[in-house]
Amino acid sequence: MTNITVLGAGAWGTTFGQVLADAGNSVTMWAIEPEIVEGIRDHHHNAVRLPSVERLPENMTATGDRAEAVRDAEIVVVAIAAQAARKALADFRDIIPAHAIVVSLMKGIERGTNKRMDEVVREALDLPENRFVAVSGPNLSKEIAAREPSATVVASTNPYAAAKVANACSTSYFHPFTSNDVIGLEMCGSLKNVVALAVGMARGAGYGENTAAMIETRGLAELTALGKAAGADPKTFAGLAGVGDLIATCGSPLSRNYTFGANLGKGLTVEEATKVSNGVAEGVPTTDAVVALGDQLHVPTPLAFAMSHVLHEGISCEQMLGELFGTEITAE
């Protein structure tokens, strides 16, 4: 049994907490909102973020006190909305135990700095590379919360840390694979959200399978090119964290990014789609960061560029699709 603390009791943080508890660990959730803390601690229920689970495991508790949350942690899992992570983690910088492994579940690129979450977490906590682990894959929280069979990828440049975290989250229904490609994992998880926005938009506008397949495949080419330029292993993009997560996220209304895009395709404004979103749609702020990262790495990002015009200028789905390809015919 390992003492594990999860920072952020959102839909995925709480679900992953349940996975860790099911695997036999002692799990402490940390959340800001007293209502969420009391719900998990006193009633084993997160009515705000994960109402579909009636009773969370007994070996799962919660606190709003930062020092108490991490005091005995051997593993600290971060599941905070990506754009808020740096600021939220600053308060934990001096209190996380010296040898604890820190795991990021987040899928986003920081707007303004264009940094991946491995970079943000390590900078915010002053964490050495060998204590950082990323987890990413086709992991729609509601399905895993219902204990439906799923797999994920656990990546670290330190094989011992990856193995420790993989063992800690292995259950009969949740199967972790390990990898050493942290950059690839981060790029896949973040960029697929932008692709899901575009696919959702096309679906919301009424288009079918061909259009969805076109966006997903061109999106995969875009995220692979950008990932390679950032230093990722191209093999990662063909795996669970790449194609796997694209299939899950671009194909399900359980995805907040897909749903956000679908609402845009149905004619809602960005403000209206934000209001009805059930949790964070990371692709929205990440879109600008992907365009900026593309400029920085000299990689064309037509899909992210077109989606940034949707988000900032309100262009239609037809216009967005029109922007994906120039008039010139090129080799695939």
Ligand SMILES: NC(=O)C1=CN([C@@H]2O[C@H](COP(=O)(O)OP(=O)(O)OC[C@H]3O[C@@H](n4cnc5c(N)ncnc54)[C@H](OP(=O)(O)O)[C@@H]3O)[C@@H](O)[C@H]2O)C=CC1
């Ligand atoms: N849901 C899913 O299926 C999956 C999600 N992910 C990724 O995991 C991350 C978290 O997602 P998820 O839990 O679903 O999102 P939710 O929208 O359900 O929750 C977001 C979490 O971030 C916290 N948060 C937001 N702002 C702050 C802040 N300033 N300080 C501290 N905490 C803050 C929220 O706290 P509060 O509740 O108090 O607002 C909440 O715990 C995202 O990056 C997402 O892409 C990855 C795989 C699957």
Ligand SMILES: O=C(CO)COP(=O)(O)O
């Ligand atoms: O990352 C996810 C599934 O793997 C969840 O997607 P959303 O954040 O769009 O809900």
